[in-house]
Amino acid sequence: MMRRATFGDFIQAAHWHLDPATTIHGPAAARGSAEEVSRSLVRVVTVLRRYLQDMTTTFNNVSTHPQAELGSWARAAIEAREALRNSAGFLNTHGAVSRWPAIPAASPLARRLDSVAESLITGRDLLQTHFSLGVYGGWQHRSEWAFVITSSTITRALLTEIASLSRTIARQGADVALTGVSGSRDNAEARRALNATCQWLWVLNASVQAAHQREPTSAADGELLRAIPVNIPPPRHLPDGSESVTALCEGTAATAQRLRHLAWDAAEQARWASEMSVTSMYQVAADNTVTSHNCEVLLRTLAARTKRPESDHVSAQLSAAADAARRTRELWLRTAHAIDDINTDTHGQVLPAAAETRDLVLWTGRLAYADPDWTPASGPTQTARRPESLAPAQVPSVIAAAHHVSATLTRLARAEQEQIRTAAQAGRILVTTRSLSDEFDIPRPFARAPRARVELLLSHYRDAERSSQQVTAELARAAETTSAPSRLLTAAVAAVNSSQVCAPEKDKMPNGFVGADTHREADDRPGPVERTLLHLGVSRPDVLQRGADIDEASSRLLIDAANELEPGQRRPRATMLSRSAGSAEVVNHALAVGGPRAVALLRRPPSPERESPEHEP
Amino acid sequence: VTRIHQLHERLHSAVGPAAVLDAAHDAFEEMLSVIRPREDPADGLFIPLVMAAASAAEGRNAITFAPSLPPRRLHPATTAQEPSDANAKAFTAELAVLSELLASRLTDVAHSAPDNDDQAACRAAARSASDIYALLIGSGP
Numbered sequence: 054m055m056r057r058a059t060f061g062d063f064i065q066a067a068h069w070h071l072d073p074a075t076t077i078h079g080p081a082a083a084r085g086s087a088e089e090v091s092r093s094l095v096r097v098v099t100v101l102r103r104y105l106q107d108m109t110t111t112f113n114n115v116s117t118h119p120q121a122e123l124g125s126w127a128r129a130a131i132e133a134r135e136a137l138r139n140s141a142g143f144l145n146t147h148g149a150v151s152r153w154p155a156i157p158a159a160s161p162l163a164r165r166l167d168s169v170a171e172s173l174i175t176g177r178d179l180l181q182t183h184f185s186l187g188v189y190g191g192w193q194h195r196s197e198w199a200f201v202i203t204s205s206t207i208t209r210a211l212l213t214e215i216a217s218l219s220r221t222i223a224r225q226g227a228d229v230a231l232t233g234v235s236g237s238r239d240n241a242e243a244r245r246a247l248n249a250t251c252q253w254l255w256v257l258n259a260s261v262q263a264a265h266q267r268e269p270t271s272a273a274d275g276e277l278l279r280a281i282p283v284n285i286p287p288p289r290h291l292p293d294g295s296e297s298v299t300a301l302c303e304g305t306a307a308t309a310q311r312l313r314h315l316a317w318d319a320a321e322q323a324r325w326a327s328e329m330s331v332t333s334m335y336q337v338a339a340d341n342t343v344t345s346h347n348c349e350v351l352l353r354t355l356a357a358r359t360k361r362p363e364s365d366h367v368s369a370q371l372s373a374a375a376d377a378a379r380r381t382r383e384l385w386l387r388t389a390h391a392i393d394d395i396n397t398d399t400h401g402q403v404l405p406a407a408a409e410t411r412d413l414v415l416w417t418g419r420l421a422y423a424d425p426d427w428t429p430a431s432g433p434t435q436t437a438r439r440p441e442s443l444a445p446a447q448v449p450s451v452i453a454a455a456h457h458v459s460a461t462l463t464r465l466a467r468a469e470q471e472q473i474r475t476a477a478q479a480g481r482i483l484v485t486t487r488s489l490s491d492e493f494d495i496p497r498p499f500a501r502a503p504r505a506r507v508e509l510l511l512s513h514y515r516d517a518e519r520s521s522q523q524v525t526a527e528l529a530r531a532a533e534t535t536s537a538p539s540r541l542l543t544a545a546v547a548a549v550n551s552s553q554v555c556a557p558e559k560d561k562m563p564n565g566f567v568g569a570d571t572h573r574e575a576d577d578r579p580g581p582v583e584r585t586l587l588h589l590g591v592s593r594p595d596v597l598q599r600g601a602d603i604d605e606a607s608s609r610l611l612i613d614a615a616n617e618l619e620p621g622q623r624r625p626r627a628t629m630l631s632r633s634a635g636s637a638e639v640v641n642h643a644l645a646v647g648g649p650r651a652v653a654l655l656r657r658p659p660s661p662e663r664e665s666p667e668h669e670p
Numbered sequence: 671v672t673r674i675h676q677l678h679e680r681l682h683s684a685v686g687p688a689a690v691l692d693a694a695h696d697a698f699e700e701m702l703s704v705i706r707p708r709e710d711p712a713d714g715l716f717i718p719l720v721m722a723a724a725s726a727a728e729g730r731n732a733i734t735f736a737p738s739l740p741p742r743r744l745h746p747a748t749t750a751q752e753p754s755d756a757n758a759k760a761f762t763a764e765l766a767v768l769s770e771l772l773a774s775r776l777t778d779v780a781h782s783a784p785d786n787d788d789q790a791a792c793r794a795a796a797r798s799a800s801d802i803y804a805l806l807i808g809s810g811p
Contacts, residue, residue, distance in 0.1 A: 331731055339724035343717050382711065389724060390706060396731055401794050429721050432808045433714025433758075485734050486741070499734070 061279025063176030070168040071221045085160020087244045090229050093163040095144045096170035105134040108208050126209050129264035133257045140253035143246040182284035196284045206548035209270045210278035216261035223254035227641045231634050248637050255644035256652050263649035277544045286314035292419050294426045302450040305416040309457035315406035316468035327399040333407035338389035340410035345382035347417035349375050350437050358440035374527035381520040388513040396483045453539035459524040466518035477507045580604025581638040608643035615653035674764050687783045691739045698730035718805040729798030736791035766806040772799035
């Protein structure tokens with residue numbers, strides 16, 4: 054089954070291009086021209102600045118708050134933006150930046166950076182597919198993922214990725230800046246400018262680290278960021294009877310995601326689309342009744358499969374989900390009955406989402422019943438799949454499929470309500486006068502539906518939505534327990550919810566843990582003294598340790614001194630601080646290993662009295 | 671004599687588009703009303719019946735768009751009782767026969783009616799009747 058591109062594909066590609074083990078751009082050790090690297094770095098810095106600009110919508114009014122009043126991550130976003138602005142200040146950023154250089158660069162690092170920029174630009178394009186320009190110029194959400202992308206959870210995860218990339222680029226860029234190449238036309242000014250750019254990238258990394266220390270992000274946040282798909286529906290696909298359980302789970306989940314995508318646009322079309330018809334409404338209600346029924350059958354099979362004498366925790370969760378699915382089926386059926394009493398001004402055509410709800414009936418039916426060629430017309434002979442026919446390793450995938458289905462039923466119920474409300478406002482929900490008693494003498498076949506009848510109908514959809522939500526909640530628990538792939542659904546919902554109640558102190562995610570690599574505080578590369586010893590061929594551990602101690606002591610001295618400077622005292626420009634290659638190496642090392650306090654080398658630290666006051670518990 | 675049987679007879683003997691449409695409308699409505707109480711999840715016919723009910727409602731709604739449908743019923747509501755303990759097999763067989771006749775009569779009117787809107791309504795309703803038939807005899811989608 055074809056997989057949709059995700060943001061993770063591009064961020065991973067960006068990291069891959071910077072990996073020294075990646076040799077398609079030339080040997081990692083090969084030096085290059087500082088000028089050429091700077092030109093390529095412009096592309097990277099420019100696209101990173103665009104990412105940072107996008108984030109300002111997440112941390113509302115981020116640019117108007119005094120920094121001390123902001124949460125750690127909002128402050129990190131501002132500082133990162135400032136660091137990138139300063140970084141760009143040392144590069145020639147005039148003129149439009151092309152997506153790709155006209156001529157391939159000669160330096161290996163420049164080629165790496167060009168590829169990184171391309172990956173980041175494409176990744177940003179992918180995120181942008183979830184938004185469109187509204188009539189009045191503002192950004193409109195075009196998918197359910199748009200809410201996730203603008204959540205503070207994803208913004209934090211994105212900042213963490215940007216910091217990680219910046220750190221790597223800074224290290225590799227500074228290597229080129231500080232290493233003269235024989236025959237290179239680079240002048241000292243170009244190398245100093247490149248080094249200063251890299252120093253500001255280290256500052257960006259330090260700002261994000263500081264936020265992370267105060268409010269840690271979890272690895273799950275990063276997973277969610279990487280899972281954001283391009284905003285196109287998965288292709289339509291129907292089972293042919295030859296599918297394995299795994300393929301049936303994938304097909305069910307993909308169809309459910311496709312339906313959620315189609316349902317998103319439906320409400321917008323309700324006012325005018327001829328496909329918004331009673332035919333659509335019947336199809337959705339009847340199909341969702343059957344899908345809920347199939348889910349109940351499937352969940353009871355799963356509950357039986359996971360029952361263990363020693364622990365039936367998962368089984369109990371699945372039984373609860375099956376009970377909720379039964380209630381959902383009853384409520385969808387009641388909704389279908391309520392549609393019996395109404396009509397619409399168009400008939401026969403159906404909205405794209407309604408046209409494909411039957412697909413979900415088929416996929417869930419093939420999973421729930423033993424017959425691989427099951428159809429809704431299979432009749433009374435149908436038997437449920439035997440619990441033993443599911444391998445233990447398949448259980449999480451089946452749970453994930455059911456989880457996706459329940460999330461889709463919830464979305465469809467909401468979409469139907471939005472459509473009916475919009476259509477009713479436009480006078481498109483009708484009743485037949487033929488159905489009225491002879492006392493009514495209306496010379497037309499239809500009359501506008503009384504408000505009470507529309508409200509009654511809507512209340513049925515609301516009940517079905519709440520019940521579908523209940524199934525989703527039960528399955529979220531089972532997905533968590535069994536590490537089912539649909540845990541991302543729960544993470545996405547949590548991300549959106551956390552943003553809705555967002556206050557800086559409430560941003561901490563539960564059960565978070567620090568990823569060992571992405572949040573590594575210090576650069577583990579040797580400092581200038583230790584490196585020189587290594588270049589000399591020294592291998593005695595005690596001598597190398599002495600070198601490392603001297604490096605650490607010089608970094609600490611510089612950082613402590615910078616932090617003790619008077620707040621009003623101006624910092625020299627980064628190029629001045631790194632005027633000689635020797636001093637640049639020492640400052641670079643301090644920035645790379647010194648953590649958030651090292652920022653004071655280039656920027657005035659925030660005054661203690663400006664720190665935000667602790668909130669009362 | 672069941673209500674379904676009465677409607678079968680009425681539809682069979684209807685002459686002219688208005689009479690066929692009137693009988694077909696009542697037949698779909700009757701199917702809907704007899705299927706709804708039998709939508710029992712414990713019954714193996716639950717799924718076909720839920721879908722057949724949706725198709726019956728669809729057929730009825732399609733006919734309401736036909737200009738030749740009389741604004742008032744030509745016949746009073748049927749009075750025969752539907753036996754509540756009717757055997758499921760016999761019940762679905764009776765519905766299948768009625769839906770087959772509906773599809774046939776509506777297709778005839780779709781071909782012969784002079785009005786385009788009548789033709790379109792009859793074609794749509796005939797499709798719904800065919801869907802019901804396929805669901806009930808087990809050859810549906």
